Amino acid sequence: MKGYYHLAEAFLRIFEAMTLDLKDLTPTEKQNYLQHAIAPRPICFASTIDREGNINLSPFSFFNLFSTNPPIVIFSPGRRIRNNTTKHTWQNVLEVPEVVINIADYNMVRQISLASCEYPKEVNEFLKAGFTPEPATMIKPPMVKESKIKMECRVVEVKALGNEGGAGNLVICEVLRMHVDQSVLDEKGKIDQRKLHHVARLGGDWYCRVDESNLFIVEKPNTLLGIGVDSLPASIRNSKILTGNNLGQLANINEYPFVDPSFEDDHLQEIIQYYSVNPDEMEKELHSYAKKLLDEGRTKEAWQVLLVG
Numbered sequence: 524m525k526g527y528y529h530l531a532e533a534f535l536r537i538f539e540a541m542t543l544d545l546k547d548l549t550p551t552e553k554q555n556y557l558q559h560a561i562a563p564r565p566i567c568f569a570s571t572i573d574r575e576g577n578i579n580l581s582p583f584s585f586f587n588l589f590s591t592n593p594p595i596v597i598f599s600p601g602r603r604i605r606n607n608t609t610k611h612t613w614q615n616v617l618e619v620p621e622v623v624i625n626i627a628d629y630n631m632v633r634q635i636s637l638a639s640c641e642y643p644k645e646v647n648e649f650l651k652a653g654f655t656p657e658p659a660t661m662i663k664p665p666m667v668k669e670s671k672i673k674m675e676c677r678v679v680e681v682k683a684l685g686n687e688g689g690a691g692n693l694v695i696c697e698v699l700r701m702h703v704d705q706s707v708l709d710e711k712g713k714i715d716q717r718k719l720h721h722v723a724r725l726g727g728d729w730y731c732r733v734d735e736s737n738l739f740i741v742e743k744p745n746t747l748l749g750i751g752v753d754s755l756p757a758s759i760r761n762s763k764i765l766t767g768n769n770l771g772q773l774a775n776i777n778e779y780p781f782v783d784p785s786f787e788d789d790h791l792q793e794i795i796q797y798y799s800v801n802p803d804e805m806e807k808e809l810h811s812y813a814k815k816l817l818d819e820g821r822t823k824e825a826w827q828v829l830l831v832g
């Protein structure tokens with residue numbers, strides 16, 4: 524009896540979410556759970572200089588864009604959990620508030636990782652990691668020639684988030700000038716997302732690469748409002764076949780669709796012909812077919828199929 528009880532308890536636990544109160548975790552555990560959960564994170568490959576002219580180059584994945592006008596990016600060289608020491612990058616921006624943010628791409632990722640070694644302050648990671656320094660045009664730290672996008676930035680504020688190991692230091696930067704390699708531009712002079720193979724950091728030693736095999740488009744109506752999942756008929760909303768993504772796609776139209784009498788589809792005709800005597804089976808077939816169309820990005824056709832139901 525006891526055995527059954529334990530089995531049932533273990534079975535129930537599979538369906539329960541694990542709850543973590545951050546105050547009960549060690550700094551290393553906090554880092555581990557947060558870095559695996561908040562991922563992937565873009566990588567800022569930061570080039571800085573101290574007042575003696577020593578150059579530093581280090582990667583930071585606590586990094587993102589926070590404002591476009593003014594153009595503000597923030598990255599965070601934190602205090603080491605191990606011994607509460609601070610990063611040279613942080614020390615440098617306090618002395619010379621300038622940084623080149625070189626955007627990391629797949630071709631550079633192993634050299635970037637090498638640049639994250641804790642070399643002494645006077646060691647230049649351009650040399651250690653094998654990158655070519657290229658003079659910046661507005662600020663002192665050099666750019667990484669091999670990087671496809673470089674941003675010359677002025678540090679507007681440095682904000683410490685704590686004094687203990689693991690505490691971040693926000694380096695708030697205004698982007699003054701960008702240099703974008705021709706090879707990642709389209710014919711209109713815009714960055715082609717397919718050409719720049721970003722890499723990003725996840726938890727532990729995991730990275731990911733962005734390329735055409737994993738890029739996809741989610742259309743967003745900018746000014747028109749989607750009807751919303753709550754406006755979908757219950758039979759669609761509660762479908763066992765359509766997924767959350769499918770419902771999001773269907774509800775993203777800005778007005779409820781009408782049956783289009785000119786819509787012709789052989790497979791739809793077959794479903795109607797074979798299943799009209801059995802409404803439950805017909806609904807299943809219609810939903811499966813609509814799902815296939817939605818997965819192919821054919822939202823209008825999927826709606827016509829569902830409207831038959």
Ligand SMILES: Cc1cc2nc3c(=O)[nH]c(=O)nc-3n(C[C@H](O)[C@H](O)[C@H](O)COP(=O)(O)O)c2cc1C
Binds near residue numbers: 610
């Ligand atoms: C891809 C990658 C991302 C990193 N992101 C961060 C980060 O966001 N913050 C941080 O403090 N350290 C980060 N590190 C570790 C630093 O790069 C590392 O501590 C480096 O030695 C700091 O160099 P510095 O002392 O010369 O500034 C990262 C390392 C790698 C490889």
